[in-house]
Amino acid sequence: MLKVGVITTGGTIEKVYSEKTSTVANLYNQIDRYLGRLRLPDCDVRVVPLMNKDSLEMTDADRTAILGAVEQVLAEHSAVVITHGTDTMVQTGRYLQQALTELKVPVVLTGAMTPLGFEGSDGLQNLTESLFAVRILDPGIYVVMHNQAFPIDRVRKDYETSRFVSTD
Amino acid sequence: MLKVGVITTGGTIEKVYSEKTSTVANLYNQIDRYLGRLRLPDCDVRVVPLMNKDSLEMTDADRTAILGAVEQVLAEHSAVVITHGTDTMVQTGRYLQQALTELKVPVVLTGAMTPLGFEGSDGLQNLTESLFAVRILDPGIYVVMHNQAFPIDRVRKDYETSRFVSTD
Amino acid sequence: MLKVGVITTGGTIEKVYSEKTSTVANLYNQIDRYLGRLRLPDCDVRVVPLMNKDSLEMTDADRTAILGAVEQVLAEHSAVVITHGTDTMVQTGRYLQQALTELKVPVVLTGAMTPLGFEGSDGLQNLTESLFAVRILDPGIYVVMHNQAFPIDRVRKDYETSRFVSTD
Amino acid sequence: MLKVGVITTGGTIEKVYSEKTSTVANLYNQIDRYLGRLRLPDCDVRVVPLMNKDSLEMTDADRTAILGAVEQVLAEHSAVVITHGTDTMVQTGRYLQQALTELKVPVVLTGAMTPLGFEGSDGLQNLTESLFAVRILDPGIYVVMHNQAFPIDRVRKDYETSRFVSTD
Numbered sequence: 001m002l003k004v005g006v007i008t009t010g011g012t013i014e015k016v017y018s019e020k021t022s023t024v025a026n027l028y029n030q031i032d033r034y035l036g037r038l039r040l041p042d043c044d045v046r047v048v049p050l051m052n053k054d055s056l057e058m059t060d061a062d063r064t065a066i067l068g069a070v071e072q073v074l075a076e077h078s079a080v081v082i083t084h085g086t087d088t089m090v091q092t093g094r095y096l097q098q099a100l101t102e103l104k105v106p107v108v109l110t111g112a113m114t115p116l117g118f119e120g121s122d123g124l125q126n127l128t129e130s131l132f133a134v135r136i137l138d139p140g141i142y143v144v145m146h147n148q149a150f151p152i153d154r155v156r157k158d159y160e161t162s163r164f165v166s167t168d
Numbered sequence: 169m170l171k172v173g174v175i176t177t178g179g180t181i182e183k184v185y186s187e188k189t190s191t192v193a194n195l196y197n198q199i200d201r202y203l204g205r206l207r208l209p210d211c212d213v214r215v216v217p218l219m220n221k222d223s224l225e226m227t228d229a230d231r232t233a234i235l236g237a238v239e240q241v242l243a244e245h246s247a248v249v250i251t252h253g254t255d256t257m258v259q260t261g262r263y264l265q266q267a268l269t270e271l272k273v274p275v276v277l278t279g280a281m282t283p284l285g286f287e288g289s290d291g292l293q294n295l296t297e298s299l300f301a302v303r304i305l306d307p308g309i310y311v312v313m314h315n316q317a318f319p320i321d322r323v324r325k326d327y328e329t330s331r332f333v334s335t336d
Numbered sequence: 337m338l339k340v341g342v343i344t345t346g347g348t349i350e351k352v353y354s355e356k357t358s359t360v361a362n363l364y365n366q367i368d369r370y371l372g373r374l375r376l377p378d379c380d381v382r383v384v385p386l387m388n389k390d391s392l393e394m395t396d397a398d399r400t401a402i403l404g405a406v407e408q409v410l411a412e413h414s415a416v417v418i419t420h421g422t423d424t425m426v427q428t429g430r431y432l433q434q435a436l437t438e439l440k441v442p443v444v445l446t447g448a449m450t451p452l453g454f455e456g457s458d459g460l461q462n463l464t465e466s467l468f469a470v471r472i473l474d475p476g477i478y479v480v481m482h483n484q485a486f487p488i489d490r491v492r493k494d495y496e497t498s499r500f501v502s503t504d
Numbered sequence: 505m506l507k508v509g510v511i512t513t514g515g516t517i518e519k520v521y522s523e524k525t526s527t528v529a530n531l532y533n534q535i536d537r538y539l540g541r542l543r544l545p546d547c548d549v550r551v552v553p554l555m556n557k558d559s560l561e562m563t564d565a566d567r568t569a570i571l572g573a574v575e576q577v578l579a580e581h582s583a584v585v586i587t588h589g590t591d592t593m594v595q596t597g598r599y600l601q602q603a604l605t606e607l608k609v610p611v612v613l614t615g616a617m618t619p620l621g622f623e624g625s626d627g628l629q630n631l632t633e634s635l636f637a638v639r640i641l642d643p644g645i646y647v648v649m650h651n652q653a654f655p656i657d658r659v660r661k662d663y664e665t666s667r668f669v670s671t672d
Contacts (some may be wrong), residue, residue, distance in 0.1 A: 169398070205456075206461055207449075207458050207461065207482040207483070207499070208482065208483045209482055209484075209497065209499050210482075210483065211357070212483050272443065281375075288373075290375045292460075293375060293464050295464060296461050296468075296483075297463040297464060297465070297468045299483055300464075300465045300468055300469065300483055300485075301454050301468065301472075303483070303484070303485070304469075304472050304473070304485070305472070312376075314375040314377055314378075315374070315375070315376045315377075315379050315464075315467055315468055315471070316378050316471070317380065317468075317471070317472070324444055326438075328375065331377050333386075
C-alpha cells in the first residue's frame with residue numbers, strides 16, 4: 001500500500017464562502033473531507049494541515065515551514081502531495097527543488113482555479129490526478145493540474161487561460 | 169396553470185466565482201438554469217432578467233425599474249417572485265408596498281445567504297419555497313426564505329444568524 | 337417555532353444504489369441527512385423512521401402502523417409530513433383520512449420519482465415544499481409534490497408523466 | 505496535444521435511473537457530458553459511443569466490435585480509453601491483448617461501481633485517472649480504477665470489496 005502525505009497550505013482550492021463577509025477566504029480545512037469522496041483502497045493517505053493562506057501572502061518563513069513538513073513526511077511516506085495556491089506554486093516548488101537535491105520519490109504540488117465545492121471547481125480533479133501521479137511519476141518535483149504533470153523547472157501559470165503551461 | 173413572473177435583480181443568490189479576480193461577483197444570470205432543476209408541471213414560469221447588482225449598490229432608479237417590471241408582470245401573470253440581495257430586500261419590498269396598494273396576488277421577494285452552486289447554498293431551497301408560496305399566500309408582499317414567509321412590514325434581516333426574523 | 341414530525345416509510349425517495357446487487361433498494365434511512373441540507377431556523381423537525389418499504393409491498397398492517405405513528409406525532413407536534421412511495425401514496429392518504437376525522441393540522445404525504453442523491457432527483461424539492469406547506473395549508477390530508485398541493489380525495493398518480501394530477 | 509479516443513460500451517458507469525421502470529439501466533450515453541466537467545486543455549478527446557450494454561450481456565460479436573473500434577482509434581490517436589462494465593472488463597481486456605500484439609500506446613479500460621451522477625459514484629474519479637494514466641503509462645493494456653493501474657494479465661475484480669485487485 002502506497003503511503004502518501006498530503007500537506008495542505010491553503011490557496012484557492014481550500015477557500016470557502018463566508019456569509020459574514022460575503023467573500024471567499026481561507027477559513028478552515030477542506031482537503032480531508034474531499035479526499036473522503038475518493039476511493040483509495042490501496043493508498044494510505046495522511047493529511048498534514050500546515051497552514052491555510054492565500055499563496056500571494058506566503059512568506060519565506062512559510063516556505064521554510066513547508067520544506068520542514070515535506071522532510072518530515074518523506075521520512076515516513078513514499079510520496080508527497082502539497083495543496084497550494086496557484087499564484088506562487090511554482091516559486092514554492094523551485095524553493096523545494098533547491099533544498100531537496102536527492103529526492104527518491106515524487107513530490108507533487110497541486111491546487112485549483114475555483115474552490116472545492118463551487119460549481120465548476122477543478123479541485124477534486126486535481127486531487128485525483130495528483131494522488132494517481134505520485135504512483136507513477138519518477139522522483140522529482142512536479143505541478144499536476146488539469147490532466148498534465150509539469151516538471152517544476154519547466155512550468156508557469158498562464159493567467160489568461162487559468163491554467164499552467166510548459167515553458168519548453 | 170399558474171403563470172409566474174420571476175424578476176431577477178442580482179444579489180448573493182446570483183453571484184458566481186470569477187477565476188480572473190478570485191472573488192465572487194454578479195457577472196451573469198443564473199436563476200434560469202437553476203429553475204430548470206425544479207419540476208414545475210403546473211407552473212408557467214417566465215424569467216425577466218432585469219439587473220444583476222449587489223443590493224447594497226441599488227439606487228432609487230433601480231427600485232423604480234423594479235416597480236415598473238412588477239407592474240408589467242402583474243398585467244400578464246398571476247404571481248410575482250423577485251430574486252434580490254438580502255441586504256436591502258426589505259427596503260425594496262416596502263417601496264413596492266407603498267406603490268402597489270391594490271395587489272390582488274402575492275409578490276414574493278427571495279434571495280440567498282450563499283450563492284447558487286456553492287456547497288451549502290440556500291438558493292434553490294428559497295426558490296423552491298417562493299414558487300410554492302405564491303400558489304397559497306394571500307395577496308400582499310412577502311419575504312420568503314428558510315421555510316418562512318414574512319409579511320414585508322414585519323420582517324428584518326438578522327446579520328448575526330444570517331436569516332430573516334419577524335419584528336413582531 | 338413550528339414542531340413537525342416527519343414519518344419515513346420508504347419508497348423511491350429513500351432508495352439507494354447497491355453495489356452488491358447493482359440495483360436500487362430501500363436499504364437505509366436517508367431523509368434525516370437530506371433534511372440537514374435545508375435551513376429551517378424556525379422549525380423543530382423530529383424524524384420518525386417507521387419502515388423502509390417499496391410502497392407496492394405495503395400491507396394493511398403497515399398502514400395501521402402509519403396511522404399509529406401519525407396519532408403519536410399529532411399528540412406532540414403541530415404538523416406531520418409522511419415520506420412514502422408514490423405508487424400507493426394516495427391509498428395510504430385516504431386510509432388516514434377515514435381514520436382521522438377531526439384533524440386540526442395539516443398532514444402532508446410526499447415522496448419522489450427519482451431517489452434522493454441521484455442526478456435529477458425531485459426528492460429535496462418535494463421535502464422543501466412539504467415542510468413549507470405544513471406552515472400554511474388548512475387542516476387536512478394532502479399530497480405535496482412538484483410545486484403543487486392536492487387534497488387527498490382529489491388526486492391520482494399519472495404514470496405517463498411521472499407526476500400527480502388533480503381528479504377534479 | 506494528446507489525442508485520446510474514448511470508446512464507450514456501457515456498464516454501470518453509464519447506467520441511469522428510469523422513472524418508468526424504477527430500475528437502473530443503460531439507456532443513453534452519459535460519458536460525453538461528464539467529460540465536459542473535466543479541464544483537459546492539452547487533451548483532444550473524441551468520444552466513440554459504440555454500444556451501451558451491461559457487460560454481463562456482452563457477446564463475442566460485441567468484443568470483436570470493440571477490437572475494431574480500438575484499431576480505428578489507434579490509427580488516428582495516441583491513446584485509447586474504453587469505458588466498460590466491471591464484470592467482464594478483464595475478459596474484454598485479455599481478448600484485446602491477444603489481438604493487439606504490437607501496441608505502441610496505452611489502452612486503458614475503466615468503469616464504475618456506482619453510476620455517474622449517483623451520490624458516491626466513483627465514475628468521474630475513474631475517468632479522471634484514466635485520462636491521466638494514458639499520458640504516462642507504457643504501451644500495454646490496463647485496468648485503471650480507484651487510484652490504481654493494473655496490467656490486464658494480472659488483475660481480477662473482487663466482488664467482496666467492490667474493487668479490482670492484483671493477482672500477483
